[in-house]
Amino acid sequence: MAPFIPEGIVNPQLNLFFALLLGIGFGWVLEQAGFSSSRKLAGVFYGYDFVVLRVFFTAGVTAMVGLLFLSFMGWIDMSLVYINPTYLWSAIVGGVIMGFGFILGGYCPGTSIVAATVGKIDAMLFLLGAMLGMFVFGHFYNAWEPLYTGNFLGHPFIYETLGMPRSWFAFLLVMMAVVAFAVTQKIEDNVNDTPAEIIQQRPSYILQGSLLIIAIVAFLFLPEQRKSNARELSPQQLLAMVQDEKRYVDTEEAVYKILNEDRNFTLIDVRQADDYAHFSLPGAVHITADELLGRRYRDFFRDNNGKKVFYGFGESEAEKAWLTASRAGFENVYVLRGGLNGMFDTLFNGNDKPEDKNDLTEGFRVRFLTKARQMFLEGEAIKTEAAAPIPVRTIIELETPGGRGGC
């Protein structure tokens, strides 16, 4: 249901409901195309009716152009689209069995269900045979498992196998379809000896055909996916942001917010998972740079409340994550200055006394850091169980950091 489910417009839990709707629609189209009649289906082999070819080519071309469009817009995640895996032997043997069944019964599995639904007795018998076949297959699965799973080829795409770009393959297929529509119509008319007046009165599909060709030619020149979307910042904006210092959060601010358990201050650890497991700052979450564009974190980043601060060992990893997030248009993202190393250096290797006694700001800063240091070292800052929240003032006023919860 792209683009509605990926963009969060439709609840994913409605998937099955839409599957039902699509299934009913599919059955309806098959029935309307006349696929509930085995004569019509067999017609393609005798040359008197090519509606099967036309319907399936139309379906394929429509789906293909639609997918090209959706993937260009970034509305569909092609990696989530299910592709039937190819097992060469089972495909060949299964194809032969299915073709044999088609000749015998005049239906393929999908059309047999459609025909059975509209009350054709032969289709019901056909379905019964299909069920029996499934039962035999399942019951003796062990016997043909090596054949069934033999020669696994993965998920090959025809255009990859042929070594051509996706859009060129789409173009060729569309041209093939258009030519096939015209040629099969001619064959049909010859076989059926259609009177000339009827051919004259037939609606012309030249407009639709040419629009389709224009569309597919346009896709030849469009990239497979847009390189950026409207939400993203421009390279120049990013460069300007890299140059100013607004993105940095200093050690003092980070320490203050950590000690106060500020809910509007989220630390994001961008290091490897095992580094995060070994040690992380109190309350930090773990999101690496390659994960942060994922759907999982979209709501988190689009929520503009409070600061989201990236940190790594140094500044580099955090900087990368910050650039990625900023380009994606996420606001309120910051970088911890100096990373963990810089923070620990300031916090634990700093002086206990200000160098210049007359500099009040510096004196204040040093006293704050000294107290914060004591709190961290003695385990005051990291509570093992919920305690009363520490009032803001106590961080600065606390004289003896004992084990009493800061009152």
Add this chain to the structure above:
Amino acid sequence: MKKISTLNHISILSFAFVAIVVIINLFTTNNYGRSNSAVVSMMQEDYLLNYHRLYSILSSGGNDYLFVDLRKEEVFEKGHLPNSVNIPMNELLERSHLRTLRRSGGKTLVLYADQEATAHSARYLLLSGGLDVPVKVMAGNYEMAVDVAVEVFQPAYAAFKDEKARFDYRRYMGGAAKSTEPAKPTGIIPEVSQQTLGAQGGC
């Protein structure tokens, strides 16, 4: 005939809708040469040039490498690595500079600056712009490179990089509440490379 004209109208309208959406998108997108996720995956590659490698490049002449100095022009003039061009960070996206980088003649670019993080940002921006030349980033900064890899090579810093644990963080924070005894801040890891460099270590 009426039925056919309805069909034609529907075809034209749907085609126009798709065309308009595509055209609007072509004009509202930014001037990027690579998608964000493509750049992110390229930023996961191992592209850091450590001082050991830098030393061997410099001592062998380094003709396959073009160093890009991202610092300001006046600092560049006071001293820079051999084979380097100066592209100050604020001019990074200027056309003339991008042309220089694109036509580096098959050389690998090595970015360096005052801070390693700046060079990483520059790599991110260049790759976003669609640059197709291999781009590496020198570990640390210029001053440090001069101290440990240009004139004399100091093996202790051979594998230095910004993103490396320099403290035993858990001794300072984390779980200390469990012990009654305050932990002592003695967990500093000396800044000596733990890596064995083998025979090519340049010593």
